[in-house]
Amino acid sequence: WAAICIQDDLDVKVMMAxxxxxxxxxxxxKKQRHFRLLEDGMTIWYKSRWAGKGHSTFSVTEVEAVREGHQSEVLLSIAEEFSADLCFTLVFHGRQGNLDLVAESPEEAQAWIQGVRKLIHRAQTMDEKERxxxxxxxxxxxxxxxxxxxMNFKEVRKLLKMMNVEMNEEHTALPFSxxxxxxxxxxxxxIEQFVHFYxxxxxRDEVWKVFQDYSGDGEKLMLEELExxxxxxxxxxxxxxxxxxxLIDSYEPSESAxxxxxxxxxxxxxYLCSQQGSIFKPEHRDLYQDMSQPLSHYFISSxxxxxxxxxxxxxxxxxxxxIQALKRGCRCVEVDCWxxxxxxxxxxxGHTLTSKIVFKDVISTIKEYAFKASDFPVILSLExxxxxxxxTIMAEHLSQILGDMLLTTLLxxxxxxxxxxxxxxxGKILLKAKKIGGFEDCLDETMTDEVSDEEDIANGDAESPTVENPPAEICSSNDFAFYLPLLQISKSKLSRQLSDLVVxxxxxxxxxxxxxxxHAKCYEMSSFSESKAKRLAKEAGTEFVQYNxxxxxxxYPSGLRTDSSNYNPQDMWNVGCQIVALNFQTAGLxxxxxxxxxxQNHCCGYVLKHDFMRDGNTQFTPEKPEERKDYRPLRLSIQVISGQQLPKVNQKEGSIVDPLVRVEIYGVPQDQAKEETSxxxxxxxxPVWNETLNFIIHTPELALVxxxxxxxxxxxxxxxxxxxTLPFTxxxxxxxxxxxxxxDGTAIPPASIFVNVSITELT
Structure with missing residues (x-):
C-alpha cells in the first residue's frame, strides 16, 4: 500500500500529525485552517477550527506541483508580511485554482513542501495494480x-452503492462473493479480504472470453498463443x-508463469488496462514527427x-x-497591451471590467514557463x-527580460x-506584431509607420482597437465588442524599437x-476572425490550403463571445490554418x-500537417475530399463492449448513473458524424453494451475521434x-x-471504456 510504504517518512509523519x-x-x-494527511496517504483534509463539522478534502493525485516561496501573485502581494521560507503554493491539474499557504515555521513549511512532493512522486510511479x-x-x-x-455485509452493500454499483438483496453473486x-x-x-472480495x-467476463479464445488450456496464454x-x-x-x-515481462504478476x-x-x-493496451498508439506519444520543416507546415497550439x-x-x-496555458503545451500566447x-x-x-496586470510581469512569467512543457518556439501575439x-518601454522589457531567448535577427x-x-x-521566443517595412527595404532609421486600426478591423487583425472616448452606455454594455467597428478610430504609431524586434x-x-x-512574403501573417475564416474555407478551400x-x-474567436466560449477549431484545421486561437480557460468540446x-508528438504544441496540405500546388479542398488524387476512405468500426468504474455525476446518496457511450467524428464536412449506444x-x-458503431472516414489524416x-x-x-479525444491516425x-x-481534461482513474476497434479499406 502506498500509505504503508511511505508512512515512516519524517515529512509525511508531520503531515499526518x-x-x-x-x-x-x-x-x-488570510485565514487559519487545520491541515492533515489522512491514513490512506493520499487524501489531504482541512477545516476551520470554528466551522463546526464542515471540512474540505483533496487527493494528492489532483496536485501537479508544489511551488516554494513567493511564487504566486497572491503570495507576492503579502511578501512583506510573511517571509518566503514560510510560504508555498499547491498547484492543481486542470483549471482548478491554486492553494496558497503560509506555515508557522520554515521547518513546517519544508515538511509540507517535501512531503507533498514525495506523495506526488509516489502516485505518479504506481503501476496499474498499485493504483x-x-x-x-x-x-x-x-x-x-x-x-x-x-466491514460487515450491510456496510459492504452501502459501500458498493457509493462506488456506483446497484446491488439489491436478490443479487446472488453478492452474498456468495x-x-x-x-x-x-x-x-x-x-481490508485485505475486502480487496479479495472486490x-x-x-x-470481467468480457476479458475472460477473449482470453479463452486464445488459451489452449483456459488457464494461461503461452508465448505463441499471446503472439x-x-x-x-x-x-x-x-x-x-x-x-x-x-508484455509478459512487464505485466505478468506470477513469477512461475x-x-x-x-x-x-x-x-x-x-496489459489490456495499461497505456500499451490503450487506444492511443504508444509510439505517437513520443516526438515522432519531422520537426525540420517550415513553421507554416505545422498546426500550432494557440x-x-x-x-x-x-x-x-x-x-x-x-x-x-x-502559466496554465504554457504548461499545457500552448505555443502561441496573446498579450493585449495598453x-x-x-x-x-x-x-x-481593453474597455472592459477585467483586472489589469503589468506587462513586464507577464514577460517574466513567459520567460520562466515558456519551455517547461516543450522546447519548440513560442510566439508572442502582441495586440x-x-x-x-x-x-518603447515594452521593447526594453522584452529585450532585457528575455535576453537571448528573444529572436531579434534572421537566422x-x-x-x-x-x-x-x-x-x-x-528555445526561442518570436514576436508577432506590426513592423515598419520589410527585410527587403533599406529604410531611413528615423521613419515611423502610421497604421490605421480601421484597416485592421476590416481585416479582423485587431479585436479591440484603440478608441477615443467611447460612449459610457456602450462601454458598460455586453454588446460592446459589436459596436467597436462603429466607433471613432484613432491612428496608432509604431515604436521603431518595438518594430525591430519583429522578425x-x-x-x-x-x-x-x-x-x-x-506579393506576400513568407514572414508576413494575417489574422482572421472565426466568421471570415469559415467563409473563406467554404468559398475558396483550395486557395486557403495553398496559402497556408x-x-x-x-x-481568433468573435468579439461577440463575451462569455469566452470557443468556436470549433476543426473547420480551420481542415484548410491548414496553423494558429487557431482558443480560450484555454474555457472547458468543453x-x-x-x-x-x-x-x-500526439510528445504534447510539444506542434503537429506536422499531412503532405497533401504542405504541397503549394495542392488541389485539396475539404468540401470535396474525393477529388484528392490519393483519396482512400476508410471504414471505422467500434464495438463498445463495457465500462469500468465510471464516476458518479450526482453525489446524492442513492443516485447511480445510467451510462451511454457516444462516438463523435470531427473532420472534413462529409466526415462529421455521431453514433451512440443505448x-x-x-x-x-x-456496464456492458456490446454494441457496434460504424463510420466511413473520407479524410482520415484530418479526422479526430x-x-x-x-x-x-x-x-x-x-x-x-x-x-x-484523439486523432484518427x-x-x-x-x-x-x-x-x-x-x-477539465484531467485523468479520472480508474474510469475506462473497453472497445474493439477495426479499421479497414473500403472495397
Missing amino acids: GSTLRKVKSRSW LDQWVWDWFQKADKNKDGK FQMADKSQSGSLE KILTQ NFLRVEQQEGEQSAQHAQE KKEGAMSLDGFQM SHNTYLLENQLRGQSSLEAY DGSDGEPVVYH NHCSVEQQ DGQVPQQLPSPQELK YCKSVHFHGFDHARL TRQLCRI EMDLNDGLFR HINNNGFN RFVVEDYDKASRNDFIGQF CIQAGYRHIHLLSK
Missing part, C-alpha cells in the same frame, strides 16, 4: 465509519513475437486572451493563466494599443524564402489570396479537440461523465481501453 496553516486568497483574506489497490483502499477508508478496520472473501467466517471483512466482484492474439486481434503483424515477450513464458488472466487484464482566467468582460487577468497610468504598460481586455512612448542573415523550422527555433511574424492586412500569391503552405495565419490533436440502467460500475460517456436522463439533458486497432478524462 497535522499543522495549522494560513490559507491565503488575497492581501486581506487500483489504492483506489479500493480509499473507498474502504471512506466507508469504515467507526474506523475499526472491518462476501462469503468467499470472509475466510475467517467472522461476518466482516478486513476482485471477485470485478472479474497469435497480438497478430490477429491487435493487428501488430511482424512485431508481435518480440512484443509478446515484453513468467518462467514458463506464459501470461495468466491477471497479467492479460493488466491561446486567445491568454491573460484571462474567466470571461472577457469581468474576468480576472492573471499571470497564472499564462498604456499604464504610471508609465508601465499593462495587460487586460498593441500603447502610445509610442510605452511601446542566417539572408532574406528568407521560407519560414525556419521548429527545430531551428528551439518572422510581421502582422499585415489580408488583401485576398491572389494578392498573397503574387507558405504563410502563417491566426484565427472545442478544447477537447485541441487537446486531442496536440496529445443506456444501461443503474450501473456505472461495470471523440468518445463521450454520459448519464442518460429522459427528462433533461444528459450529464457529462467523461471523454477522450493515432488509433490502435484491436481490444483497447479508453481511459476517460474529466471536463
